[in-house]
Amino acid sequence: MKKLIVAGIGAGSYDGLTVGAVKALEGADLIVGYTVYCDLIKPYFPDKEFISTPMMREIERCRIALEHAASGKLTVMICSGDAGIYGMASPVLELAAEYEVEVEIIPGVTAAASGAALLGSPITADFSVISLSDLLTPMEKIEKRIECAAMADQCIVIYNPSSRKRADHLKKACEIVMKHQSPQTVCGVARNIGRDGESCSVMTLAELAEYQADMFTTVFIGNSSTKEINGKMVTPRGYRNE
Amino acid sequence: MKKLIVAGIGAGSYDGLTVGAVKALEGADLIVGYTVYCDLIKPYFPDKEFISTPMMREIERCRIALEHAASGKLTVMICSGDAGIYGMASPVLELAAEYEVEVEIIPGVTAAASGAALLGSPITADFSVISLSDLLTPMEKIEKRIECAAMADQCIVIYNPSSRKRADHLKKACEIVMKHQSPQTVCGVARNIGRDGESCSVMTLAELAEYQADMFTTVFIGNSSTKEINGKMVTPRGYRNE
Numbered sequence: 001m002k003k004l005i006v007a008g009i010g011a012g013s014y015d016g017l018t019v020g021a022v023k024a025l026e027g028a029d030l031i032v033g034y035t036v037y038c039d040l041i042k043p044y045f046p047d048k049e050f051i052s053t054p055m056m057r058e059i060e061r062c063r064i065a066l067e068h069a070a071s072g073k074l075t076v077m078i079c080s081g082d083a084g085i086y087g088m089a090s091p092v093l094e095l096a097a098e099y100e101v102e103v104e105i106i107p108g109v110t111a112a113a114s115g116a117a118l119l120g121s122p123i124t125a126d127f128s129v130i131s132l133s134d135l136l137t138p139m140e141k142i143e144k145r146i147e148c149a150a151m152a153d154q155c156i157v158i159y160n161p162s163s164r165k166r167a168d169h170l171k172k173a174c175e176i177v178m179k180h181q182s183p184q185t186v187c188g189v190a191r192n193i194g195r196d197g198e199s200c201s202v203m204t205l206a207e208l209a210e211y212q213a214d215m216f217t218t219v220f221i222g223n224s225s226t227k228e229i230n231g232k233m234v235t236p237r238g239y240r241n242e
Numbered sequence: 243m244k245k246l247i248v249a250g251i252g253a254g255s256y257d258g259l260t261v262g263a264v265k266a267l268e269g270a271d272l273i274v275g276y277t278v279y280c281d282l283i284k285p286y287f288p289d290k291e292f293i294s295t296p297m298m299r300e301i302e303r304c305r306i307a308l309e310h311a312a313s314g315k316l317t318v319m320i321c322s323g324d325a326g327i328y329g330m331a332s333p334v335l336e337l338a339a340e341y342e343v344e345v346e347i348i349p350g351v352t353a354a355a356s357g358a359a360l361l362g363s364p365i366t367a368d369f370s371v372i373s374l375s376d377l378l379t380p381m382e383k384i385e386k387r388i389e390c391a392a393m394a395d396q397c398i399v400i401y402n403p404s405s406r407k408r409a410d411h412l413k414k415a416c417e418i419v420m421k422h423q424s425p426q427t428v429c430g431v432a433r434n435i436g437r438d439g440e441s442c443s444v445m446t447l448a449e450l451a452e453y454q455a456d457m458f459t460t461v462f463i464g465n466s467s468t469k470e471i472n473g474k475m476v477t478p479r480g481y482r483n484e
Contacts, residue, residue, distance in 0.1 A: 008355070010260065013262075014261055015260060015265065015439070016260055016261070016262060016263045016349075017260065017261050018252065018257060018258055018259065018260050018351060019256055019257045019258070019259050019260075019261065019264060020255075020257030020263075022261060023257065032337065050311065055449060082351075082355045082358075082365070083359060083363075084355060084359060084363040084365055084366060085354075085355060085358070085365055085366070085369075086357045086366065086367065087253060087363075087366070088478070089358075089359070089362070089363035089366070090311055090362075090363035090366040090476050090478055090479050091478075091479060093362055093363055093471055093472075093474055093476050094476060094478065096379065096472075097257045097471070097472060103261075105359040105360075105363070107258075107351050107358065107359040107361075108351065108355065109260060109324075109349050109350065109351055109355075110352075110355060112324060112327075113250070113325075113327060113349040113350065113352060114349045115326045115329075115350065116324075116326045116331075116347075116349065117325060117326060117331070117347040118347075120331070120335055120347075121264055121325075121326040121329075121331035121332035121335055122334075123346070123371075124326055124327070124328065124329070124331070124332040125328065125373065125378070125379065126370070126371060126372045126373060126379070126384075126387055127327075127370070127371055128368070128369070128370045128371075128391070128396065129368060129369055129370075129371075130368045131367065131368060136251040137368070138478055141394075141395065142368075142392075143368050144394050145394040145395075145396055147394075148390035148391065148393050148394035148396075149370070149391075149394070150462055151386075151390050152383075152389075152390035153387075154370065154387055154390075155400040169404060183482065186464075187323030194469070206280040229335055229336060229339070230335075230338075230339060232335055233259070234332050234335045234336060235332060236332055236333075236336065237328070237332050237333060237378055
């Protein structure tokens, strides 16, 4: 049976790729992905054929990849971070039956882990990952998820904290968390992880509410035991009590 | 300044390592870790010096790694999955100041992502990661986190679902989720990810409540829109509405 590989490429650096993803990409006849992600990895695989499609054309991109795989080309579809988490594995699996193509998924390092590594160790224990993009999920549901996570004293990782159309979503999310957690809760942001201009900073929840995030930012909200240690954001696991 | 690297090694296969982790391990004078994880990667780095310590000796292990790093040895401390998520990055950062050692963290693929890739795409959208181990977190708090995630219709990934001392924790967690979600909710388990005997299966929430998980199992509970497609567990992202 013909096969399509869906691979997470991590944050964008060569070092952030898994060995399995490198092997799949080196063995590929064709690499399909969103333009920005294709441009990120092209320098590492200069001899490969790429097909890139712009943002918001996800179903079209999945069909292009499946059609080429069905025609017998060794095709790898790439996703930023992990292949599953806010990635293309799900729509590909939904469409695959139409093409009689087997799907193999290669996981990758998602921004919750790569951003955390920059900041210190903000998500050592239980945490919730929530996207503030309301393109596919109603804002009401997103707000309920934020509130429930804060009620349960969970660390929260926020993907897609902002865009032109929803500049105030992060502020709103912080205000919801502040109903249950102190404004002094230790928070952090990681920007351009694994790419040019990579940076991070640690701040309080009150400061985060005023922070202007962009679409290249991943946001970390600590739980009640998260602290700042030498400029790092650290959520203890509890080993100190050993 | 002397440096200690804390690296996530993924699930245990060579393909699951990131290129950055491979480089760090190849450059190391000494690799420190929990016995099981050291044994997993020894075959890939046969010429390296390893120091392994048994489970539950985490602080001792961190101090061994920091002492060797402080003495000028290029030391890498390894963690299963990611370096931060239920990993050693946090205790190392808490202790590092005592040793005047700089800490570099290399993220890895956590079981939420590698287990998901086996099952299909269970955590496409917002999800909560919760450990059922009550060694470091009171069971009451764990139960509240499970309940809050279920109330918010989030997918839930459960780490450490079982051990000899807490054989009924997974059943209890499922019963809490069933207060808010249908017993027919699509769930899945992944076992021995990236290792010998790797397997996964998809089942309902009611079936999961009766499932005997062991410590090598990662559990996935779907949200209200998760479905089974050709034996795969798939949480749609919503692109079908495009």
